[in-house]
Amino acid sequence: MEKNEGCWVKGEDDGEEGNNKLQIWEGYVDWRRRPALRGKHGGMLAASFVLVVEVLENLAYLANASNLVMYLSKFMHFSPSRSANTVTNFMGTAFLLGLLGGFLSDAFFTSYHIYLSSAVIELLGFVILMIQARSSSLKPPSCDFATASTPCEEISGSKAAMLFIGLYMVALGVGGIKGSLPVHGAEQFDENTVQGRKQRSTFFNYFVFCLACGALVAVTFAVWIEDNKGWQWGFGISTAAILVSIPIFLAGSPAYRNKIPTGSPFTTIAKVLMAVITAPCVGRNTSNAVASIPTSPSTTQTTEADLMEAAQSKALVPTMTAELRFLNIAATKKSIHPALECTAEQVEEVKIVFRVLPIFACTIVLNCCLAQLSTFSVQQAATMNTKIGSLRVPPASLPVFPVLFIMIIAPLYDHVIIPFARRVTRTEMGITHLQRIGIGLVLSIVAMAVAALVEIKRKRVATDLGLLGSDKPLPITFFWVALQYLFLGSADLFSLAGLLEFFFTEAPASMRSLATALSWASLAMGYYLSSVLVSIINSATSTSKHKAWLSGGHLNDYHLERFYWLMCVLSGVNFLHYLFWARWYKYRSTRQLAY
Missing domain, CATH: 1.20.1250.20 (MFS general substrate transporter like domains)
Structure with a gap:
């Protein structure tokens, strides 16, 4: 297991078991902070x-x-x-x-x-x-x-x-x-x-x-x-x-x-909400990563990175649900700051939080x-x-x-x-x-x-x-x-x-x-x-x-x-x-x- 947040490190004595990914619970450790093993931990x-x-x-x-x-x-x-x-x-x-x-x-x-x-x-x-x-x-x-x-x-x-x-x-x-x-x-x-x-x-x-x-x-x-x-x-x-x-x-x-x-869940929630709030502040030419890609590369300067970014943005849209679609802006529109850029997975996580809150309130x-x-x-x-x-x-x-x-x-x-x-x-x-x-x-x-x-x-x-x-x-x-x-x-x-x-x-x-x-x-x-x-x-x-x-x-x-x-x-x-x-x-x- 790779080092995570500077704390969770694979033990030196894990041997062959540590190298066999089929025997490891990914994302879990034992009480000594070594990788948790299937058949030995949990159940x-x-x-x-x-x-x-x-x-x-x-x-x-x-x-x-x-x-x-x-x-x-x-x-x-x-x-x-x-x-x-x-x-x-x-x-x-x-x-x-x-x-x-x-x-x-x-x-x-x-x-x-x-x-x-x-x-x-x-x-x-x-x-x-x-x-x-x-x-x-x-x-x-x-x-x-x-x-x-x-x-x-x-x-x-x-x-x-x-x-x-x-x-x-x-x-x-x-x-x-x-x-x-x-x-x-x-x-x-x-x-x-x-x-x-x-x-x-x-x-x-x-x-x-x-x-x-x-x-x-x-x-x-x-x-x-x-x-x-x-x-x-x-x-x-x-x-x-x-x-x-x-x-x-x-x-x-x-x-x-x-x-x-894995880090503070509030960070993800705040990041998505800030991305949604600030998205309208971005100029028309950069508000949508997909729209900013020209249809004819010969007429405009377009880098390979821009094309890849556009392709990724298009790929994100189908993976997001229709409920609370206003949050989709966080992943489909370009943010005013790179730190606020969100993935579809992060948007969906925040949607789940919003969906369960009314049940909690009731x-x-x-x-x-x-x-x-x-x-x-x-x-x-x-x-x-x-x-x-x-x-x-x-x-x-x-x-x-x-x-x-x-x-x-x-x-x-x-x-x-x-x-x-x-x-x-x-x-x-x-x-x-x-x-x-x-x-x-x-x-x-x-x-x-x-x-x-x-x-x-x-x-x-x-x-x-x-x-x-x-x-x-x-x-x-x-x-x-x-x-x-x-x-x-x-x-x-x-x-x-x-x-x-x-x-x-x-x-x-x-x-x-x-x-x-x-x-x-x-x-x-x-x-x-x-x-x-x-x-x-x-x-x-x-x-x-x-x-x-x-x-x-x-x-x-x-x-x-x-x-x-x-x-x-x-x-x-x-x-x-x-x-x-x-x-x-x-x-x-x-x-x-x-x-």
Whole structure:
């Protein structure tokens, strides 16, 4: 392998294997930066290490994120709305930083190195949070909202700084891992074979399955530990999970094939856009390389280089698609500067980015709905009867219902539903990525309608018993709230797996990490949108006679059912918007299977 960017060099001991191009994965290296070899690197074995690591990573993250709203309100004395916004901002930042992890994986480092550095940063963040949770001097004075005569003192100053430094170090680590780990696993398969593509599809399905496995331990065992033994133990579980995941990931190093970074994808995008913008500025005689070639060489001075340039320009035109044809100018017209000259391949790569962005945008409202699972839904359950017999279930353990459903349906989907769909449709995908995402959007609409009806029932019980302003648990089982968890969990299964595979398979090879990170960026934007909506709704509904919908010291003071109905309507409008773009979108290729 030739030297690439001054970093990636063929090893001296590669011998005959290095000279046999049939045995080398072109564009990939092993962990020692030697050429990756077929039969030795990549495959399901290498991807299996990634799946095990994802179980531990998601366990570490969700062990705290799913219950963080209770920690902030009970121990840091945040109000319900501020607790919810702090959690959504934290989780939104974590997922948005997945774009940074994806960018660095594509441009400068391998996904292998991005994962390792991100895991260390997340580990340090959990250590900081564990130390703070363990020491009472690093938290505000103890206070009970129900009995306190004055408002409880919120955390502030250096104590608050310690809290947020720990949280956002975790967010940075999570972002780097989310932006690199799924792509690292997907890159272990040969996309040039049907078997490799099928294995890659299976990997994405089981990646979501492993997310659920980690979440199951997080929302049951870890949450119980936090509520009954103390949050220092909860953060300790997360610390231990990340600490164990690092050597497991390293154990797979001899089997990994690591994609060589090809430079910043933003450079290609900026180059094409600048070429399009500046093309009209070029004079008429030089605006089109083809037109500048005279028809009669005897009458004008024409060099051989000019003729070759014209021939190349003509050859580029048929290779470019008709969609977004205004971008074709970048390759068919002469630029004002040689550095802005683009190839047809670069133009097509940028077109792909433009085509997937509307699909990305249509999933933000869905993830805004999912954000409620970590905020208001937990607070709803906390006001209800959470006992099953003599066992008290922590409210943050409610996600166990969608998690169990995902763990059942994910293998069933991969081994039964997809093979059947392939035979019926006679296509390699069976059920397309966009169809899976569409199913998730429909389920989110149903989930918000169910959530609104459950909140109406909960408030009616509180009103009838005169418990609106009381912290006494309502005599209504928390299983009612589990319904919205079930629908939203199902929506997450279909949408997340579909998005991850959609962005990975449709994106150019040089942009795959960044494109796949859009799945997590959509989650981030959903969490941010949730915070923005809460602020906008409170501002719009607050009058001199009426309180804002989502304000007050107790959840029973809120008009949460109205918020859920609004989310239901927004989700319905968003689905119609999605249908337009999904019908417009054309896949890069539709491969037919032979049976």
